[in-house]
Amino acid sequence: MLEQMGAAAKAASYKLALLSSREKNRVLEKIADYLESQSQEILLANEQDLLEARRNGLSEAMLDRLALTPARLKGIADDVRQVCNLADPVGQVIDGGLLDSGLRLERRRVPLGVIGVIYEARPNVTVDVASLCLKTGNAAILRGGKETWRTNAATVKVIQQALEECGLPAGAVQAIESPDRALVNEMLRMDKYIDMLIPRGGAGLHKLCREQSTIPVITGGIGVCHIVVDDSAEIEPALKIIVNAKTQRPSTCNTVETLLVHQGIAGTFLPALSKQMAESGVTLHADANALALLQNGPANVVPVKAEQYDDEFLSLDLNVKIVTDLDDAIAHIREHGTQHSDAILTRTLRNADRFVNEVDSSAVYVNASTRFTDGGQFGLGAEVAVSTQKLHARGPMGLEALTTYKWIGFGDDTIRA
């Protein structure tokens, strides 16, 4: 079955690659319209998914993440309309010129071809990914969370209907309509058909893809992010940034998980931190030195466990560690970070420079919140994923990350000397 899907996606990708921006936007608008006008079957499928999820004992919070309503579906349709407004990177000439040999060479941006996406429960991702792939002339094979497989299948059916009405093959957007996990392993080896694989999920999914996939994988989305409080930091602005980085949306990958506090400022900074964190409802996980300075403060504080430096809390919890100097802080980040987002709060130019140059993360910040690592915030218009690997795309991935390029050589019966 997957073999057939792959061949259909590849065939569709050749057609999509030839479309103009106007033609692609026409499909997207039709998809948006159909998501509203044909919502009935999607909502019905979602009800069945929710029923089963409730039977399986999923939490109310989780059920809420899975649930679709007419209003949510309208929001999703509006997001598709937004994608129409984005600039289309396909066809852009990156560079070019006339070579000594007489060959006129240009490098032109083209779609990747077929993109595979494996994601977890939220049903809006189906439409989100499909619209970004179509906008860039790519076909997509989607494998959503098993909790919403009926919703995803119904959604893709509506998308396919819109595609066909625009004279395009249904193979352009396909979903694996089965909760069977073995299909994921099969998908990971379809390098004949799939050009890039994007896993959107937890560390386990990323590890599985890295180890099993024969398709190039973009991994990311895991953020053990740090903020270094340098000895020259100003306390009030530092606290403002930490509150933002920890509490604005604690469940995201760009949330700070560990504070590294210079020993020279710890004595004045940590009591102020304790007061602020108590107000913000944050529990501190402190190393021995920090604990001594925090234990009489108003904030909740517990001793840190060593392994907590390597994991995301994704909650109102924050590690606090005292470091002897900037070298110590950088060494900690190199050992425990995930190369996502790290910041320094400092008033010393040389330390800011050193941090920026020596910390090897997708995004590094000086006197700013780690929460900025986001496609929308960076002005990319859309966000396909946040990559923490170094090849192809790093940090927030916009539409350009869904493209590659080809070299085009125009000769006049030109041969190599």
Place this chain on the structure above:
Amino acid sequence: MLEQMGAAAKAASYKLALLSSREKNRVLEKIADYLESQSQEILLANEQDLLEARRNGLSEAMLDRLALTPARLKGIADDVRQVCNLADPVGQVIDGGLLDSGLRLERRRVPLGVIGVIYEARPNVTVDVASLCLKTGNAAILRGGKETWRTNAATVKVIQQALEECGLPAGAVQAIESPDRALVNEMLRMDKYIDMLIPRGGAGLHKLCREQSTIPVITGGIGVCHIVVDDSAEIEPALKIIVNAKTQRPSTCNTVETLLVHQGIAGTFLPALSKQMAESGVTLHADANALALLQNGPANVVPVKAEQYDDEFLSLDLNVKIVTDLDDAIAHIREHGTQHSDAILTRTLRNADRFVNEVDSSAVYVNASTRFTDGGQFGLGAEVAVSTQKLHARGPMGLEALTTYKWIGFGDDTIRA
């Protein structure tokens, strides 16, 4: 042992990333000088490798590929000096600006970190790869062909001596000094330390890396290249291009392997082709239709075997197939090509456009030889490899392909709203 090498390479990469272009060139010049002044041990090791290779029955042609002489070593040293003249992409600001939030964002080009290279017998690759990695601030872990492991080890020793004299860690360039193949499998799973893996070898090595590696791999170098002879082609210029693409250096990956001849021109073109190929010493492997037109000509001609459409000859052999039209030609390339280099010879603008847009290869040509797919020819200065995958780098890879970027956000105590 590999674990230790990986940790040393990662530590060295942090130091290399901070070097200026001048400092990196200083190391490269010292390496070039030492390759000449300390050639004795390298030549001695090479003699031992050659002795063993001869005992193992390697052909004279192969022995010649493995052999080093003082003159060849001088050539290798001069190549390193050439790398000094190349522009250093590291530190370049790709783009940036002031965001609405007040964050000043820039995207800066940085080294990848640690690059793993697995290659076959030629001993010059050791120096070639080491110098390109150092130029871009990357550490390298090299695994050369088992036939020259002593030569490679001696060469790396000289490189390390130059590194240390410049105050840099020997861990910046390391070789796996053992012909044990199990070490390759271990190397393929060192994603903790190695950021990118480049296999330089045959199809088997690329397949092994794609299937076993947990490190992002750049695959390529396999070229089943096509030339389409459209019905509007002019015969004399077409033959000139075909001779160049087939005979200039038949063992390379950008050599043409299959001609797809439009049925409308076959009757006049194939007799002329036969005459030219007889002169050029090329054996034709023809499909049934082409065979009928070629069998009375002067060129050697044999019936093509179906599987020959999918393999590189790398010799003076050429498939010839008659196609009904451009669609038929494009379909053949999509089925049998390796997305390396493909060309059309035509006088029809629309067919040239269609070919360029619809053939999904790293390099596509109109009225030019496929032999142009090369870093030097494309003006990239150096060539790390030729990628036939779509992520990160496509086609000839220059120094830029050994870099990634980081996002740097400068705030003024800036938080996300």
